[in-house]
Amino acid sequence: MRKYLQNLLLRLENVFNAPFGQALNPWYHLGAITFFLFWTVVVSGVYLYAFYRTGVEEAYQSVERLTHDQWYAGGVMRSLHRYASDGIVVTMLLHLLRNFITGRFHSFRWFSWVSGVLLVWLVYICGINGYWMVWDRLAQFIAVGTAEWFDWLPLFSQPLARNFLGQGDVNDRFFTLLSFAHITIPLVLLLFMWIHTKRMNNAETNPPLRLAVGTLLALLALSLIKPALSHAHADLALAPGVIRLDWFYLAPYPLLYIWSPGAVWALAGGITLLLLAVPWFLKPRMRPAVAEVHLDNCNGCSRCAEDCPYSAIVMRPRQDGRPYALQPVVDPNLCASCGICTGACPYSMPFRSNELVSGIELPDHALATLRVDVDHALAGLRGDVRVMVFGCDCAYDVRALQSEEVAALSLPCIGMLPPAFIDYVLRDTRVNGVMIAGCREGDCQYRLGIRWTKLRLARQRVPHLRRRVPLQRIECCWAGIQDGERARAALSALRARIAQLPQAAILEDDTREHEFKPGDKN
Amino acid sequence: MSHLLKYLGQGLAYALFAVVLGYFSTSPEYTHLPADSALVKLSFNHAAQRKKPCHERTDAELAKLAPNMRIRKDCPRERSDVVVELEMDGKQLYHVVLHPPGLSHDGAASIYRRLLVPAGTHRFTARLKDKEEGDFSFVREENITLAAGRVMVIDFKADVPGAPGFIFKN
Numbered sequence: 001m002r003k004y005l006q007n008l009l010l011r012l013e014n015v016f017n018a019p020f021g022q023a024l025n026p027w028y029h030l031g032a033i034t035f036f037l038f039w040t041v042v043v044s045g046v047y048l049y050a051f052y053r054t055g056v057e058e059a060y061q062s063v064e065r066l067t068h069d070q071w072y073a074g075g076v077m078r079s080l081h082r083y084a085s086d087g088i089v090v091t092m093l094l095h096l097l098r099n100f101i102t103g104r105f106h107s108f109r110w111f112s113w114v115s116g117v118l119l120v121w122l123v124y125i126c127g128i129n130g131y132w133m134v135w136d137r138l139a140q141f142i143a144v145g146t147a148e149w150f151d152w153l154p155l156f157s158q159p160l161a162r163n164f165l166g167q168g169d170v171n172d173r174f175f176t177l178l179s180f181a182h183i184t185i186p187l188v189l190l191l192f193m194w195i196h197t198k199r200m201n202n203a204e205t206n207p208p209l210r211l212a213v214g215t216l217l218a219l220l221a222l223s224l225i226k227p228a229l230s231h232a233h234a235d236l237a238l239a240p241g242v243i244r245l246d247w248f249y250l251a252p253y254p255l256l257y258i259w260s261p262g263a264v265w266a267l268a269g270g271i272t273l274l275l276l277a278v279p280w281f282l283k284p285r286m287r288p289a290v291a292e293v294h295l296d297n298c299n300g301c302s303r304c305a306e307d308c309p310y311s312a313i314v315m316r317p318r319q320d321g322r323p324y325a326l327q328p329v330v331d332p333n334l335c336a337s338c339g340i341c342t343g344a345c346p347y348s349m350p351f352r353s354n355e356l357v358s359g360i361e362l363p364d365h366a367l368a369t370l371r372v373d374v375d376h377a378l379a380g381l382r383g384d385v386r387v388m389v390f391g392c393d394c395a396y397d398v399r400a401l402q403s404e405e406v407a408a409l410s411l412p413c414i415g416m417l418p419p420a421f422i423d424y425v426l427r428d429t430r431v432n433g434v435m436i437a438g439c440r441e442g443d444c445q446y447r448l449g450i451r452w453t454k455l456r457l458a459r460q461r462v463p464h465l466r467r468r469v470p471l472q473r474i475e476c477c478w479a480g481i482q483d484g485e486r487a488r489a490a491l492s493a494l495r496a497r498i499a500q501l502p503q504a505a506i507l508e509d510d511t512r513e514h515e516f517k518p519g520d521k522n
Numbered sequence: 523m524s525h526l527l528k529y530l531g532q533g534l535a536y537a538l539f540a541v542v543l544g545y546f547s548t549s550p551e552y553t554h555l556p557a558d559s560a561l562v563k564l565s566f567n568h569a570a571q572r573k574k575p576c577h578e579r580t581d582a583e584l585a586k587l588a589p590n591m592r593i594r595k596d597c598p599r600e601r602s603d604v605v606v607e608l609e610m611d612g613k614q615l616y617h618v619v620l621h622p623p624g625l626s627h628d629g630a631a632s633i634y635r636r637l638l639v640p641a642g643t644h645r646f647t648a649r650l651k652d653k654e655e656g657d658f659s660f661v662r663e664e665n666i667t668l669a670a671g672r673v674m675v676i677d678f679k680a681d682v683p684g685a686p687g688f689i690f691k692n
């Protein structure tokens with residue numbers, strides 16, 4: 001079932017890849033867009049707050065004045081405030097759905113998932129709280145509905161709904177309380193948004209600028225075309241009849257009356273418990289082995305910790321007596337077994353003649369084995385345009401590209417590939433070109449694999465690809481499971497290009513054994 | 523894909539987002555109260571009579587108690603149930619027996635109940651009994667015209683001097 005949904009999602013996302021390109025595809029930035037919408041709500045909210053008056057009469061009147069007397073400013077701000085809040089529900093729920101469909105919720109991700117479920121509640125509480133503040137018929141409807149909903153719980157000595165029986169029951173202080181809550185609860189939401197992303201290294205909390213601008217323009221246009229309006233002033237002696245409901249936040253309210261408050265509790269509680277249980281019910285039986293540190297080959301440079309996408313590595317004072325200040329320690333609960341740390345470690349040097357062990361490695365994907373596999377794959381190649389393809393287990397299966405002239409190996413994440421391996425395969429003209437393949441850009445299963453790979457190849461992040469490696473012999477291709485066509489096209493493009501180049505890939509006379517020296521930056 | 527087509531595609535995606543937000547933020551409309559109906563909210567707090575009246579302890583009874591418990595007046599705390607009935611045009615609309623809350627069943631019973639009724643003129647009869655024996659202690663009967671969409675609150679106050687009982691607020 002999830003496989004089917006996953007296919008559907010990949011197809012849908014591909015539809016967006018055409019106009020947006022992989023880097024700007026909104027599906028790959030849903031969490032970050034949610035953050036952006038939150039800030040939009042905050043900024044517009046601050047404006048509204050300056051004009052909002054607390055009081056049974058004043059609350060409604062002040063919002064009316066904002067909406068009509070200064071429609072060009074307050075009215076637009078009010079509409080932005082509403083639509084950005086609605087947008088949060090949409091992008092948040094899509095983000096939830098997407099993480100569910102792509103299986104990103106179990107093992108080391110449980111914390112992100114569970115804190116996410118909490119965020120759903122907080123977002124809803126903030127939104128519903130906001131609708132009360134207007135004190136129109138809609139506010140009245142949800143105030144009474146909320147009270148009736150909570151009265152189902154055996155919490156209160158007398159029914160909360162008795163506070164909304166008649167006009168005199170609601171007083172000005174109630175609005176002071178509401179507006180205080182409308183600042184406090186969003187602050188709590190922000191705190192939990194921070195907690196939600198805190199465990200991730202380099203969490204993307206700002207979308208690409210163009211996506212942010214596009215989103216803001218869309219909301220602005222909507223605000224001008226369809227300004228947010230109030231219902232009539234609340235009147236507790238009248239029952240709200242026909243209501244223009246905001247279905248994003250208020251959809252559960254009609255269910256209170258179509259079903260019953262108890263049923264809505266069962267629904268809300270049931271969905272929450274189900275969601276909370278997902279990481280444990282739907283987790284794979286086996287979890288791959290986590291990264292291991294080999295202190296004999298570690299100088300405590302911290303690169304692995306800086307590159308780990310899930311902050312699973314902390315640097316601690318050195319314990320083994322070697323003359324370095326720090327050593328990495330892996331938290332097995334946080335480790336995703338992606339191998340990105342291996343790709344970052346300066347000891348991941350295939351040129352070493354002695355036993356090849358990196359400072360940090362995945363036990364199931366030892367670097368020595370990778371070197372043996374590479375040597376073996378290259379030994380079988382024939383022809384004039386020989387290519388080595390390094391791919392990723394989460395993306396298009398590059399092994400399907402293998403032929404007499406093309407060797408292919410798949411890694412847990414392309415971020416595991418130490419750049420020195422590119423150098424290594426091009427040495428002695430064993431191949432004439434290298435293709436680096438991974439998930440769709442923006443959709444890296446381990447978040448940072450593609451980003452670090454690109455920076456390492458561009459020699460902007462250590463470990464750099466050595467200068468002697470000519471970049472025109474390297475082709476990067478970001479292709480998801482379904483994107484065989486893109487992968488084949490990239491391979492053809494690379495082969496056509498290198499067919500024009502001289503045979504020898506590395507022209508310098510620099511093919512001697514390269515021993516690694518700590519502190520070597522290149 | 524040409525640049526123009528790309529921007530068009532992006533614009534379409536943003537437009538879809540805006541249309542979804544714009545539409546579902548107010549539509550479809552939800553009819554909470556059908557036209558031609560009104561709402562009756564029966565709601566009050568009321569502490570019923572004690573189940574047993576207070577009585578003066580005899581000296582012999584007092585002697586049996588611990589010294590710090592020797593109080594002459596013995597008032598059992600438990601209260602009676604509150605029985606409430608509401609009739610509209612001679613037909614029963616609602617009937618409930620409210621048990622007094624609290625560990626020793628001595629609290630004030632409370633009720634909040636919304637009842638959907640057709641708008642128009644109706645004869646409402648509310649009855650309440652709050653003691654163990656006898657018939658309903660409080661009855662109120664009144665013809666009331668409920669406009670469509672109106673909320674009538676039926677309250678009950680036992681401590682209003684002169685006229686304790688039900689209050690119909692329309």
Ligand code: HEM
Nearest residue numbers: 031032034035092096099104112113116117119203204205
């Ligand atoms: C206010 C609502 C939310 C905001 C602002 C938000 C934001 C974010 C951000 C910025 C990231 C990091 C993305 C990255 O850098 O790779 C993230 C990751 C994540 N979020 Fe949320 N999120 C929200 C709600 C949720 C909900 C409701 C769920 C699910 C129940 C959820 C589950 C996750 C998971 C599992 C990840 C980790 C993804 C990964 O490891 O690749 N989030 N979120």
Ligand code: SF4
Nearest residue numbers: 308335336338339341
């Ligand atoms: S395998 Fe991945 S998640 Fe685990 S420590 Fe290395 S970089 Fe971090």
Ligand code: SF4
Nearest residue numbers: 298301302304345359
């Ligand atoms: S990157 Fe390698 S050498 Fe540097 S701290 Fe990590 S394991 Fe040690």
